[in-house]
Amino acid sequence: MTGYVGGLVFGLSGGMVIALAALFGVWWERKVAGRIQMRLGPTEIGPAGVFQALADTIKLLLKEDITPRQADKKLFRVAPFLVFTPIAMSLVVIPFANGWAPLDTSVGMLFYLAVPAVSVIGILIAGFSSGNTYATLGGIRGAAQMISYELPRTLSVLAIAILAGTLAPVEVMARYEWWWFPVSLLGFIVFFISSVAELNRAPFNIPEADSELVAGYFADYSGIRWAIFMMSEYGGIVATSYFGAAIFLGGSQGIGGVLGVLLIFLKAILLITVIIWVGWTFPRFRSDQLLTLAWKVLTPMALVQIVIVGVIIPWL
């Protein structure tokens, strides 16, 4: 019984955190994008427009939740949650403070890599159930892309797992040493690029591809269900950035308390900013370029990285 109550409390607070993270992410993206385009971004609601996303959320909640007549209605309604839930779950293993993660498990890294991959199914379902050609194409593209990038992403994390000798993120953060960063730099780059692709972010936003597919797999969604898709996107950004900061950048670097929390937070913010920055810098890839990059560049790079940490370093 206590397990259920704890799960409920955990789930609710996790949902709240991810919602807040999404709000912050939307605002921060609009600010950064604005500056890159020599605009100010939101300025009016709250200091520097920080509550703009909140106002938008209220608007979205009040909007009509439309289900298209051609849609497979049950699947259409359930798809956003299938996308959102795995990403929300992935946050569980992230060490937000020194030596603490909501769920401190010995297979944390594996959990993090495996669980969000389930959202591919949600994307496919969303695309198919819309009964819309564009959405279907977007869903198929999303599935192909995300499955392709699973491989380099997983391989790149392997390097750190070898160095640390553990799969628990909390342990990795505790054992982190500064020279891991240069040694695992190649892996970090692979991890970063594949994560951007995994999140369907520009320049890998082929499944959404506004100019080609309207909005891809969620073209027919509106109101709160559309907002859930957006929340999973920004939740994914936050989760990836935290995970990258914890695994590759040393997280809190052994500093406990508030300072440690702040340190990992700042590192995560840095990664979020870079993701946005990249997104507003480069044009979208073509599908073939996307796959070429995954199989011919990133996967070999990840393998080279494993050779570096698995063969060269023990040999030294």
Place this chain on the structure above:
Amino acid sequence: MAVRSNDGSGAPPNGHIGALEHESDSVLLHINVSDEDRGGVGGFVDSWKSVFAGMKITAVRAMGPTKTVQYPHEKYAVSPRWRGALALKGVLGRDEIPIIRDESPVYNAVIRDLYDRERLPPCVGNCPANVDARGQNYYLAEGMTAEAYELVRERNIMPGVLGRICHHPCESACRRNYYDEPMAIRPLHRFAYEEYADVREERVKVFEQTRDQQVAVIGSGPSGLAAAFDLMALGYRVVVYEKERAPGGALFSGVPSYRLPRDVLSTEINGLVDMGLDLRVGIEIGKDVPIDHLLGEFDAVLIAGGLQTSRIIPVPGHDADGVRGALDFLKDANWKGDAGVKGKRVLVIGGGNVAVDVARCALRTGATEVRLACLEGDDEMPCHPWEIEEAVDEGVIAMCSMGPHEVLTTDGVVSGMKMRECLSVFDEMGRFAPNYGEDYAEVECETVVFATGTAPVLHDLVAGSDLVLNERGILPVDGTLFTTVMPNVFACGEVVTGPGSAIGSIATGHEAATSIHRYLSGASLSENRTDRPVPVYENYQPARLDGVEESRKRVKMPMARPEDRRKDFRQVETGFTHLEAVNEAARCLRCQSEVCVGCTFCARTCPDYAIQVQRVDDPGQRAITRYDLDLSKCSFCGLCAEQCPTNALTHTGQYELSFFHRDLMVFDHDEMLRDCGGTRATGADAHTQADAEEAS
């Protein structure tokens, strides 16, 4: 794909990214895109270089200043030329019309300042003496006749006289020419004079003599009196010498009394005497008193002697009995009322205003037939068109394109004139070079009057002084400072300018007075002295009057009937009534005053019918009661602001207008008068409105 960063130091890049090139705020924008696509490790490195080049561009952009602003807290300053919503600067009934008024030595600077700011009314700009006609019209419309008279008198000295004889360049430049008919500025001068008669006694203000220097003025014509008036106002003692028995100079001996009744002239000059002018008539300098005497007694002497003699063209027979000069003729006609032409036929040679005066005087002194012959064709006569029109009405026969060839005589007495056809008067260079044809005509007449030019007679005047005349009998005078070779002798009027207008002479009088004031107060004559600007105004074609309401037209000057007026020297124009004058003064558009007078020309010109103007027209309390601009109709074409004669209607830099209610898009009277800074759209000045309500 290979994009290389070229930090501006290398060879000129051959493939610019053009859209970014105009930005100068970062050097990394010189990016060279090469065509080659390297493979292998080189291509891998190139790719990464291009990735970082792109990221650098966006990073620099993000760090730099934004091109947008935080609306509505800050805004770009947009020039009104960009035509935002309209605003009014002032309206009649709330704001005062600016009156142009200052001491003579600084008056030019005032005019120049207005001119530079494009705030000089065209009537004032075109007047040689810059009389504030706009101010006069304002005062008259408000019923302040005495103030109007005194305002005009400061610049043209004798509003009653100029109100009858001026050639009114003000009316030629009047902006109403463009819309319907020009303002009757000159008749209003006259009206102001006539009304002023009632209060003249009580409003006499004697100029106090605050300086111990004295100035002598030789000649009591318009220029001499203008200089005397200015100098008295500056506190000098001024003595005016006049050689004739009555003052006025050319105004007395040259201008016929049917145009200028002599009692008007004497009233005006007496007014000056009442203000402290020492006027000595019947004293001819050079004959009765030598000029040396004046030079010894006075600190400065001003020669304003005018032109005394007519030039007679030396055609064969020009010395015969019956050939006369125009000035002699007019002098006889004006002084004696009889020019010796009773029952005779008169031929006037010349096409100027003097010739027309001679012809009309000849009619009035009993000539049986008056002909006027001039070289010019009937459309290029140098006189004012209304002058010859009135003369022809009275019976003068105009013979245009005819030049004098020979005076026919019988026993030394004129019996006629042989005329020769004139084909053109001026050559291609614009110089006077009459080209005669082969046709001749003979005109029978007993008297020939040459009105072909006048000249000064100064030999007696300058005798015994250091002043010298040139070989043509003309005194050399500086044309802008009005100085002569002697530092304490100045000259003004037609002595300097040659034959001209009364108001032109008055303008030279003001300038000469400024020079004398500077000389006597020890200042440099030319330093920091402002020339009056001479704006060029377009020559208006008569406006089309069909569809123009009667109330918008110029009030007609009542005139005596031609058959009555040709017989005597009573004035032809009979003057405005009080109501006519006030109505006429209210027609004034108050050009460049930045105060809307509700002329409705903006509303009339608006292609979208977006403007509605209403004004109350009660004399003395005219006001704009309504000025609505419907922004939902306005297309920002700017025709209204271009049309506005007062410059009160201007565009603002307001573009970002948004409203919660459609009615708010109609800008009413108050909204139009709001400062350009904020509108009801932004609520930027909401607090000031609240303050105003609190105060009321």
